[in-house]
Structures are given as structure tokens and as C-alpha cells.
Amino acid sequence: MPIYEYRCNQCEREFSQLFLNSREIRKVKCKFCGGNDLKRLISSFSVHQTEGSRLAGLDTSKPKGDDFYKDSRNVGLWAKKRMKEMGVDLGPKMDEIVERGRTGKILEDYDK
Ligand SMILES: [Zn+2]
Incomplete structure (x- = not known):
């Protein structure tokens, strides 16, 4: 996919x-x-990329400064929105991950 x-x-x-499927590609709209006057970009979310290169591409392609990511609530929101835009629905599991990220519980888990 x-x-x-x-x-x-x-x-x-x-x-x-x-x-x-390939039929959907021809029907794509903004x-x-x-609008259907679209230019295809080189995807930074290619399924063939490693997680590392995906993260690297993510940092350079988004006009968000360090301050944005210092607020963990923004990170959670952004990830959730991004998943939605990509058509990926992880359901309650995603909510849980985002919530843990927001409240800093993920960091606590790493400390153990
Ligand atoms: Zn548009």
C-alpha cells in the first residue's frame, strides 16, 4: 500500500x-x-524507509521549531493528526499511546 x-x-x-489500489491514485483530490491540480512529492513516509530515515525526513520537512516539540501535548496531537491524514487508524491503542506521551508516562516507563 x-x-x-x-x-x-x-x-x-x-x-x-x-x-x-492503483485505481484510487488516479482519482486523488485535494x-x-x-482540487485535482496536484503535484506528487517525494514521500518521507515511504513504507520502504527505515524508521530512522523517516524520522530524519520528518524533522526537516516540518516547519516546527524545537519549542513545538518541547510541549509533549503538541507531539501527541501532531502524531495523531498525521496518522489520520495517512488514513491509519490505530483506534484506542493510538489514543493510549498519545495519552501516555502527553502525560509523560512514557518517560517514566523508560526510567524503570
Ligand atoms: Zn487544495
Whole structure:
């Protein structure tokens, strides 16, 4: 299942789309304005990449400063939103992970 990233030439926003089959790729439309004037970007979320290179790509591709990530609530929100944009639904498990990240419980677990 490929995940492609697009930039919309109409509203200039970027989004990721998970495709289940090749027919859907031709029907893709902008998630924000519904436009079909899209440019495909090199995906930083390719399924073939290692986790390390995915994280590296993530840091450089997002205009968020260090301050953003110092607030763990932002990290949780961002991850959740990103998963949703990618069409990945982890259900309650994701909520639990995000909640633990937000409350700092993940760090406590690592200390043990
Ligand atoms: Zn658009």
C-alpha cells in the first residue's frame, strides 16, 4: 500500500494519501479544497524507509521549531493528526499511546 504526498496547486497545502489500489491514485483530490491540480512529492513516509530515515525526513520537512516539540501535548496531537491524514487508524491503542506521551508516562516507563 503506497503512501503518496501531494501538494495542491490551488490552495498550496500538502497532504498524504494512502492508496489501497492503483485505481484510487488516479482519482486523488485535494483533501482541503477538493482540487485535482496536484503535484506528487517525494514521500518521507515511504513504507520502504527505515524508521530512522523517516524520522530524519520528518524533522526537516516540518516547519516546527524545537519549542513545538518541547510541549509533549503538541507531539501527541501532531502524531495523531498525521496518522489520520495517512488514513491509519490505530483506534484506542493510538489514543493510549498519545495519552501516555502527553502525560509523560512514557518517560517514566523508560526510567524503570
Ligand atoms: Zn487544495
